[in-house]
Amino acid sequence: MKTLFLIDQIGTEHIFEASPQRIISLVPSQTELLYDLGLEAKIVGITKFCVHPYHFKSTIKSVGGTKKVNYRKIKELQPDIIICNKEENTLEMVERLREICPVWVTDIVTVEDNFQMITDFGQLFNARTEARKWNDKLTFALGDFKKFINGIPVKRVAYFIWKKPYMVAGSNNFINELLKLNHFENIYSTKGRYPEVAIEDIVAEGDPDYIFLSSEPYPFKKEDGYEISNYTENAQTVLVDGEMFSWYGSRLLKAFVYFKMLHSNLGK
Structure with a gap:
């Protein structure tokens, strides 16, 4: 060799x-x-x-x-x-x-x-x-998913990764890139990579359509969604698979399938 x-x-x-x-x-x-x-x-x-x-x-x-x-x-x-x-x-x-x-x-x-x-x-x-x-x-x-997502309107989201303190995915990271690919506008994209946020300010920060609670690194549960929803006006809290949004490599192939299912469920 x-x-x-x-x-x-x-x-x-x-x-x-x-x-x-x-x-x-x-x-x-x-x-x-x-x-x-x-x-x-x-x-x-x-x-x-x-x-x-x-x-x-x-x-x-x-x-x-x-x-x-x-x-x-x-x-x-x-x-x-x-x-x-x-x-x-x-x-x-x-x-x-x-x-x-x-x-x-x-x-x-x-x-x-x-x-x-x-x-x-x-x-x-x-x-x-x-x-x-x-x-x-x-x-x-990727090409197939871009065709799928083409007609889906952009929605505002907040993607939570941690609790006590609350932390979210910001910009310049793989999660944010996949959010953009999914036509999700990250309301915290100007706050740094993984900013700590005050949950009571979420409406003022961008009043998201969806609040995504990731399964990792913090394992959010339904109860967390109920708690956070008290601080929002119209946002729907959704538990999402953190591996699909943050794991790169070959996992991305499964992620595209997952994203289609996610959009289908959000549309219901």
């Missing part, structure tokens, strides 16, 4: 004399993507939050979470590469992990970034054919 000269999504240059054979993934959605690219046999370590595919929790060693890991366990697994993400993992963590082996960092804000990540993984792990297949499937699904 030829020497690989590749640049990750934060601009770090990498040189590999051979395709990495022992992978540790510290990002749940990227673990799922690696599996879908046919790389299960190369994955030696994951986080406790890597819940897809389900059997990984019993077959692959957990090395901690996305913000805090066990460096000793990671070193003992002798990885050739560690896969991280700019948003999910801390800079301090990435810098310390670089003392063990090369760390590939992704940065996913747009759907285009997602396509690039899949292409990069195809080159990095000698899985170009599978990567091309996934990008082709996602390209077709």
Whole structure:
């Protein structure tokens, strides 16, 4: 195999004399993507939050979470590469992990970034054919969804990700990009990436048509919707699947199906 000269999504240059054979993934959605690219046999370590595919929790060693890991366990697994993400993992963590082996960092804000990540993984792990297949499937699904959404009017939304304090998805993140793709206007898109908000000001902030309560990272329940609805005038509170709005990689294919169902239910 030829020497690989590749640049990750934060601009770090990498040189590999051979395709990495022992992978540790510290990002749940990227673990799922690696599996879908046919790389299960190369994955030696994951986080406790890597819940897809389900059997990984019993077959692959957990090395901690996305913000805090066990460096000793990671070193003992002798990885050739560690896969991280700019948003999910801390800079301090990435810098310390670089003392063990090369760390590939992704940065996913747009759907285009997602396509690039899949292409990069195809080159990095000698899985170009599978990567091309996934990008082709996602390209077709994206085109199909754009046709579906074309006649649906834009609605104002607030997308909640946390409680105590209340936090929402703002701008410059993957959630907001998928909201826009769905013709949802984010009323907090000028407030930063993940701003803390005062629930009593929600009408003044933009009086949304819908309030989306995500299943992750905070697991909102129906009772939370009742509580928040006391501060709105016309907004409908909706529990949404956080994985569909925030997981990138191959999960996007399932997300397009989910989004169609969501719009159908909102229209009832």
